[in-house]
Amino acid sequence: MRALVALALLVCAVPAFSQTLAITNARLLDGDRDETGVTIVVQGGTIASVARGGAVPQGAQVIDAGGRPVTAPLSAAATQIGVIGMGGATNTEDSAATSTVLGGAFDISRALDPDALTIQEARAQGVGKAMVFPTQRSGAFGGAGALVDLDPAGPLLKERQAALFATSSGSTSGGSRAAAWSLIRNALAEARRPADPANRPRDDLLGPAEIEALRPVLARRIPLAVAANRTADIREAIALSRDFGIRVVVIGGAEAWRLAEQLAQAQVSVVLDPLDELPFSYESVGTRRDNAALLAKAGVSMAFMVSGQTIYLSYNVGAGLREGAGIAAANGLSRGDALRAITSGMARVWTGKASAGIAAGAPADLVIWDGDPLEPSSAPARVILGGKPVSPVTRQTLLRDRYHPRRSDDPMPPAYR
Amino acid sequence: MNKALRSLAEAALALSLAAAPVAAKDRADAAQGAGADVAASDYRPLPRQDMVLVGATILDGAGRRLIGDVLVRDGRIVEVGAIADAGNAKRIDATGRWLTPGLIDIHTHYGTFLLPQSDSGGDWSDITERSAPNVADTAIEHAVRSSDPGFSHALAGGVTTAQILPGSSVLIGGRSVIVHTIPTVTLAQMRFPGAPQGLKMACGGNSVNEGTFPTSRQGQIAGLKRALQEAELYLAKQGGGEKSGRKPHGPPGGRQGGGEAREATLAAAIAGELPVHLHCYRADDIATWLAVLKDFGITRVTVHHAAEAYKIAPMLARENVCVAVWPDWWGFKREAEDGIPENAAFIDAAGGCAIMHSDIPMLGSLLNIETAKAAAAGRRAGLDIPPERAIRWITSNAARAIGLEHRIGTIAPGMNADLVVWSGDPFSVFSKPDLVLIEGAVAFDRSDKSRRPVSDFELGRPQREGIE
Numbered sequence: 092m093r094a095l096v097a098l099a100l101l102v103c104a105v106p107a108f109s110q111t112l113a114i115t116n117a118r119l120l121d122g123d124r125d126e127t128g129v130t131i132v133v134q135g136g137t138i139a140s141v142a143r144g145g146a147v148p149q150g151a152q153v154i155d156a157g158g159r160p161v162t163a164p165l166s167a168a169a170t171q172i173g174v175i176g177m178g179g180a181t182n183t184e185d186s187a188a189t190s191t192v193l194g195g196a197f198d199i200s201r202a203l204d205p206d207a208l209t210i211q212e213a214r215a216q217g218v219g220k221a222m223v224f225p226t227q228r229s230g231a232f233g234g235a236g237a238l239v240d241l242d243p244a245g246p247l248l249k250e251r252q253a254a255l256f257a258t259s260s261g262s263t264s265g266g267s268r269a270a271a272w273s274l275i276r277n278a279l280a281e282a283r284r285p286a287d288p289a290n291r292p293r294d295d296l297l298g299p300a301e302i303e304a305l306r307p308v309l310a311r312r313i314p315l316a317v318a319a320n321r322t323a324d325i326r327e328a329i330a331l332s333r334d335f336g337i338r339v340v341v342i343g344g345a346e347a348w349r350l351a352e353q354l355a356q357a358q359v360s361v362v363l364d365p366l367d368e369l370p371f372s373y374e375s376v377g378t379r380r381d382n383a384a385l386l387a388k389a390g391v392s393m394a395f396m397v398s399g400q401t402i403y404l405s406y407n408v409g410a411g412l413r414e415g416a417g418i419a420a421a422n423g424l425s426r427g428d429a430l431r432a433i434t435s436g437m438a439r440v441w442t443g444k445a446s447a448g449i450a451a452g453a454p455a456d457l458v459i460w461d462g463d464p465l466e467p468s469s470a471p472a473r474v475i476l477g478g479k480p481v482s483p484v485t486r487q488t489l490l491r492d493r494y495h496p497r498r499s500d501d502p503m504p505p506a507y508r
Numbered sequence: 509m510n511k512a513l514r515s516l517a518e519a520a521l522a523l524s525l526a527a528a529p530v531a532a533k534d535r536a537d538a539a540q541g542a543g544a545d546v547a548a549s550d551y552r553p554l555p556r557q558d559m560v561l562v563g564a565t566i567l568d569g570a571g572r573r574l575i576g577d578v579l580v581r582d583g584r585i586v587e588v589g590a591i592a593d594a595g596n597a598k599r600i601d602a603t604g605r606w607l608t609p610g611l612i613d614i615h616t617h618y619g620t621f622l623l624p625q626s627d628s629g630g631d632w633s634d635i636t637e638r639s640a641p642n643v644a645d646t647a648i649e650h651a652v653r654s655s656d657p658g659f660s661h662a663l664a665g666g667v668t669t670a671q672i673l674p675g676s677s678v679l680i681g682g683r684s685v686i687v688h689t690i691p692t693v694t695l696a697q698m699r700f701p702g703a704p705q706g707l708k709m710a711c712g713g714n715s716v717n718e719g720t721f722p723t724s725r726q727g728q729i730a731g732l733k734r735a736l737q738e739a740e741l742y743l744a745k746q747g748g749g750e751k752s753g754r755k756p757h758g759p760p761g762g763r764q765g766g767g768e769a770r771e772a773t774l775a776a777a778i779a780g781e782l783p784v785h786l787h788c789y790r791a792d793d794i795a796t797w798l799a800v801l802k803d804f805g806i807t808r809v810t811v812h813h814a815a816e817a818y819k820i821a822p823m824l825a826r827e828n829v830c831v832a833v834w835p836d837w838w839g840f841k842r843e844a845e846d847g848i849p850e851n852a853a854f855i856d857a858a859g860g861c862a863i864m865h866s867d868i869p870m871l872g873s874l875l876n877i878e879t880a881k882a883a884a885a886g887r888r889a890g891l892d893i894p895p896e897r898a899i900r901w902i903t904s905n906a907a908r909a910i911g912l913e914h915r916i917g918t919i920a921p922g923m924n925a926d927l928v929v930w931s932g933d934p935f936s937v938f939s940k941p942d943l944v945l946i947e948g949a950v951a952f953d954r955s956d957k958s959r960r961p962v963s964d965f966e967l968g969r970p971q972r973e974g975i976e
Contacts, residue, residue, distance in 0.1 A: 349971070376971040400870065467877050499821075
C-alpha cells in the first residue's frame with residue numbers, strides 16, 4: 092500500500108500573512124492535465140499564474156505541495172449541507188416543506204445556515220461549491236435549489252433559485268407517475284402564457300409565486316431538475332425538455348445508461364450516484380456500477396451526487412463524492428472524467444458553463460491532497476478558498492484531539508483538556 | 509441500523525407480524541445449555557478441487573504480511589509459506605496480487621431489509637418483531653429471503669461470511685444467524701454449519717417508544733434487568749445456575765409473559781453460549797449497558813455502531829468487548845453527533861477489538877474501502893496501522909465477535925479455506941476481488957461468468973439486459 096505521508100506540509104514561514112501565496116511542487120490534476128512540478132501563484136483571491144517550475148515571487152508565503160496532487164475544490168452537484176444540521180433534530184432540518192401551497196415557489200436558500208456543522212465538515216473535506224436542493228414532500232415540484240460557495244470569507248449563498256426541482260415519482264402527486272407528469276406539464280403550460288393576471292383563466296392551478304418560479308425555467312435561464320431513475324421516467328424527462336424547449340437535468344438516473352445516446356442528443360444532463368449498484372427500488376432494477384462510464388462514452392454531461400442512503404449526502408459529502416468518483420474510475424470511467432464529475436461537472440450541469448478551473452485569472456480555490464484524490468483513504472492536506480488556507484480545525488478534529496490515545500493517562504477529565 | 513433507515517424500513521410495517529414460533533429443538537437445546545449452537549445446516553460446499561495459490565502478497569488476518577503460497581486441500585488451508593510440493597493441487601498464479609482471508613460482515617440485514625425496497629407492507633421488511641420490548645424468542649432466520657441480491661453483491665466484494673441480525677427497534681431483538689454468502693434457495697442451505705447464533709439487543713433512541721414501554725433510557729435498563737432476572741430464574745430451574753457458578757439475582761419485579769423461549773435465549777447468553785450484539789451509540793449508554801450485562805455474567809459482547817466508543821476505548825479493551833463501527837458516519841442522528849473517523853483506530857490503539865460493519869447493503873461490498881478510510885484516519889492521527897493490522901478489522905476480529913475465530917478469519921493451517929485473491933492492494937479503490945473461495949471452492953470468479961451468482965430476482969428483467 093502506498094505510504095501515506097503525515098499531514099504536516101512544509102510551510103516555509105514568512106511574515107505572518109502576505110497577500111501573495113505560492114504553492115510549489117504541485118502535481119496539477121484538473122481532469123485534462125496531469126502535470127508535475129507546477130508552481131501556482133495566488134494574489135489576493137485570484138490565481139496569478141500556473142507554470143511548471145514557475146518562480147516564487149519575492150516575499151510570497153510558500154506552501155510546498157511536495158509533489159502531491161492539487162485540484163480544484165470538490166463540487167457537490169446535489170446535497171443538503173447548510174439546510175440539515177443534525178439528523179432527526181427537526182429544529183435544524185429545513186430541507187423540505189410539506190406545504191402544498193408553495194410548490195415550485197419553495198426557495199431553499201432562505202433556510203441556509205453557514206454555521207451548520209454540515210458546512211464546516213464539507214469545507215474541511217475539500218468541498219468548495221454545491222447545489223443545495225429541497226427534499227420533495229408534496230406535489231410535483233419540490234422547490235428551488237441554491238448554489239452555495241463555501242469560502243468562509245464570503246456569503247454562503249451564491250445564487251438563489253438556481254434550479255427548480257421536480258419529481259417523476261407519483262408518491263407525492265396523488266399516487267401515479269402520470270399525475271406527476273401532468274402536473275409538471277400543466278405548470279409549464281400555465282407559466283408560459285402571458286403574464287396578465289387579469290386575463291388568467293379562473294381554473295389555473297398555479298398562483299403568481301409559482302408562475303414566477305417557473306419563468307426562469309421556460310426562459311432557459313435555469314434548468315428543471317427531475318428526479319428519475321427508471322428508464323421510462325428518464326425518457327419522459329427527455330420528452331419534456333424537447334416539448335417545452337427547456338433545460339432538463341435528470342437526478343438519480345440509475346438506468347440512464349440505457350438512454351445514453353438520447354440524453355446526449357437532447358443535451359439532458361445527469362446527476363448520478365456512482366455507488367448505486369444494487370436494485371434499491373423497483374425504479375432502479377437496471378442499476379450498474381459502470382453507468383457513469385457508459386454515459387461518458389456517449390458524451391452525456393454529468394456530475395455526481397453520492398447518497399449512501401442519505402448518510403454521505405450531507406454529512407460526508409466530500410469524502411462520499413471522492414469515493415463515488417473512485418468507484419466510477421475503477422469501473423471504466425477515465426480518471427479525468429471521474430475528477431471532472433466531482434469538480435467542474437457541477438457548474439456545467441447546472442449553469443451550462445464550465446467553471447474557470449486552475450488557470451491565471453480564476454478564483455484561487457484549490458485543494459492539496461495527501462494522496463490520490465480518487466482514493467477514499469486520501470484526505471485534504473490543505474484547502475484553499477478565496478486565496479486563503481482554510482482552518483483545518485473542525486468539531487471532529489477537536490474531539491479527536493481531546494480523546495487521542497496519547498491523552499489516555501491524562502488525570503484530568505476530557506472536559507478540562 | 510440508523511433511525512432514518514429504520515423508519516424507512518419499518519414505517520410500512522403497520523401490519524403486526526406474527527412472531528415466528530421457536531423450534532422446540534431450540535428450546536430443548538437451550539435448556540441443556542447448548543442453546544448457542546442449534547438448528548441444522550443444509551449447507552454443502554460448492555464443487556471444489558485442491559489448489560495452491562502462488563506468489564501472493566498475503567495479509568494473513570493475524571497481523572502478518574508475507575509474500576508466499578497457500579495450499580488448500582479438502583476445503584481447508586494446509587500450508588502457508590514457500591510451498592515446494594503442492595502435489596496435484598491446481599496451481600493459481602497470484603503473483604502481484606494480494607490474498608486475504610474471506611471478509612466477515614457481522615452486521616447485515618440481508619434477506620430481511622429486502623431489495624428492492626417497495627411499500628407493499630410485510631413483503632419486504634422483517635427486520636424487527638416489534639410487538640414487545642423483549643422478543644428474545646424470535647430468530648431472524650425465520651424471515652430471511654435467501655435470493656436477496658445483496659448476498660451475491662457482498663460475495664463479489666470479498667465477503668464470505670455474514671451475520672444477519674434482527675433490527676434495533678426493541679430492547680431484546682432475538683437471535684441472529686450466520687451464513688455463507690452463497691445465494692441458495694433456503695436459508696438452511698446458506699447457514700454456516702455449527703456457527704453459534706448471536707442475540708441482538710438495542711440501547712438508546714431506536715428502542716425507546718412513544719407511549720408504550722420503554723419510553724426512556726431508564727425504562728430500558730429496568731426492562732433489561734427484569735428480562736435477565738427471569739432468565740436467571742429459568743436457568744436456576746434448569747440447573748444452569750449452578751453450572752455458571754453464580755447465584756441468581758432473585759425474583760423479577762414482574763413477569764411480562766412470552767413463555768419460556770425468551771428466558772431460554774437469555775439464559776444461553778448468561779451461560780456464555782450466545783454472544784450478545786448490542787446496538788448502542790453513546791459512550792454513556794454503552795457503559796451503562798455493559799455494566800448491567802456484566803452484573804448478570806454476560807461478558808461476550810460486541811457493541812455495534814458505537815459512534816462514541818473512542819471516548820471509552822481503554823475500558824472497552826479492558827472488558828474484552830469488540831466494537832463494530834463505520835469509518836465516517838456522524839450527524840445523521842443525535843446519538844451519532846460526536847462520531848469521528850478515528851473511532852476504529854482509537855479502539856485499536858487501546859488494544860481493543862475493532863471491527864468494520866456494513867449495516868446497509870450498499871456498504872456490504874465496500875468493507876475493504878470502509879477499512880481503508882478508517883485506517884487512514886488513524887494514520888493521519890499519528891497511529892501506526894499498516895494493512896496487515898487493519899485487515900484484522902474485517903477478518904479475525906470479526907470472527908472473534910461471532911465465535912468463529914477458530915475456523916475463519918485467518919490464513920493458517922487447519923482454517924477454512926475462505927480466501928480472497930485481490931487484483932491489488934485491497935485497500936485501494938482500484939482493486940477488486942478476482943477470486944473468492946469459500947471452503948476451498950470458487951464461489952466467485954470475476955473472469956468466469958459461470959462462477960458469478962445472479963439472483964432469481966435479476967432474471968428476465970429487460971432493464972438488466974446487457975449487464976454482465
